[in-house]
Amino acid sequence: MTSERNGRLALVGVGRMGAAMATGWLRKSRGGVPADRLIFIDPGLEGPAADLAREHGVTHLASLDAKTAKSVDTLILAVKPQVMEKVLPALSEVVREDTLIISVAAGIGLRTFEKAFPGRPIVRNMPNVPGAIGKGINVAIANARADELGLRKQAETLLKVTGPVEWLEEERLMGAATGVSGSGPAYVFLMAEALARAGEAEGLPADLAERLAVATVAGAGAMLEKSLKDGSANAAELRRSVTSPKGTTQAALDVLMGEGGLPSLIHKAVAAAEKRSRELGSGEKK
Ligand SMILES: NC(=O)C1=CN([C@@H]2O[C@H](COP(=O)(O)OP(=O)(O)OC[C@H]3O[C@@H](n4cnc5c(N)ncnc54)[C@H](OP(=O)(O)O)[C@@H]3O)[C@@H](O)[C@H]2O)C=CC1
Ligand SMILES: O=C(O)[C@@H]1CCC=N1
Structure with missing residues (x-):
């Protein structure tokens, strides 16, 4: 069974990630979400979230009341993992039996949401902030009820406005995806x-060093994306194409790729994020 859903989307927690997703959804150019379908639920709105609500006329409530909850067919949870369990009971009392619950919280597993919202369709998703400009990526897993109701596609339609959706079948991989x-x-x-600081330390004026670093990161990212899309090169091949034998890049990469260099540091960093994700899910939340 697939439910046709045209109800409202309540976004609970409109901080950095909530505002990034809402910014993505409100971009009409990518088949976004009309502002009158969206409700912001957050006790206080600041910064980009407040600007978004004002600019698009999005309804903003401090909490979700029972009457409004009747119109909500998708509830997106974007509060910090540390406050999630405090927020769930009040929501659980008011949301409809068929409301699709989507959480973006790091670490908190489907089981926690299934306990709070018994019998509900649930999707756990890990987005990222470039979703605000439609350049994000989502890694998601759905519970059995979401699949019974055919709601995986419904969730994907919403999430893909901010970037593609990669579905996991094993929830234990969510921590690694979070770390990446x-x-x-x-x-x-x-x-x-x-990169900017290093340029400055080597004598460049600070503002020039920053412009060079930003253009380099942005340009390299765009080139990598294009080369992967047209099949011309992957990241390692692009790296090699910059590296002239015995040239300047080789000298730099000998430092970055040597013992304890960037690849091993990045692995340690991702492993630390993965471990922290498990801690957040198991209640070690400080
Ligand atoms: N930031 C990121 O890049 C990413 C974050 N995430 C996940 O997104 C979630 C939010 O993270 P982030 O946006 O960084 O955190 P923020 O602290 O920026 O945002 C959380 C928002 O929730 C609000 N809030 C607190 N209590 C309630 C409540 N009872 N009801 C409604 N809203 C409430 C906060 O208000 P106040 O500030 O006043 O407390 C704040 O506006 C986390 O679970 C995180 O794991 C996932 C992927 C990427
Ligand atoms: O730092 C965090 O815990 C969140 C989850 C992924 C990105 N930000």
Whole structure:
């Protein structure tokens, strides 16, 4: 059975990730979500979320009341993992039996949501912040009820407005995916910061160093995406194409790829994120 769903979407928690998803959904150019279908549920809106609500006229409520909940067929949970369990009981009292629940919280497993919302269709998704400009990636897993009701496709239609959806069949892989793509944008931003600082340390004016670093990260990312799409090269091949034998890049890569260098550091970082995801899911939440 597939339900036709034209009801409202309630986004609970409109902070950094919630606002990034909402920004993606409100982009009409990608078949986005009309502003009058969206409701922001957050005790206080600040920054980009407040601007979005004002600019698009999105309804903003401090909490989800029973009357409004009747119109909600999709509930997206984007509060911090540390507050999730406090937020669930009140929502559980008001959401409809057929409301699709989508959580983007790191670490919190389907089982927690199945306990809070018995019998409901549930999707656990790991988005990332480039979703705000339609350049995100989602890694998702659905519970059995979501599949019984044919709602995987419904969830995908919504999530893919911010970027493609990769479905997992094994929930235990969600932590690794979080360490790669959920947290990943931070590693790339760090690379841009570090590159700019290094340029400055080598004598470039700070503003020029920043412009060079940003253009390099953005240009390399765009080139990688294009080369993978047209099948011309992968990341390792592109790296090699920049590396002239005995040239400047080779000298730099000897440092970055040496013992304890970037590949091993990135592996350690992703493993640390994966471990933290498991801790958040098991209640070690400090
Ligand atoms: N940031 C990211 O890049 C990513 C985050 N995520 C996940 O998204 C979730 C949100 O993270 P992030 O956006 O960074 O965190 P934020 O703290 O920026 O956003 C959480 C929002 O929830 C609000 N909030 C707190 N309590 C309630 C409540 N009872 N009802 C409704 N809203 C409430 C907060 O308000 P206040 O600030 O006033 O407490 C805040 O606006 C997390 O679970 C995280 O794991 C997933 C992928 C990427
Ligand atoms: O740092 C975090 O815990 C969240 C989840 C992935 C990205 N940000």
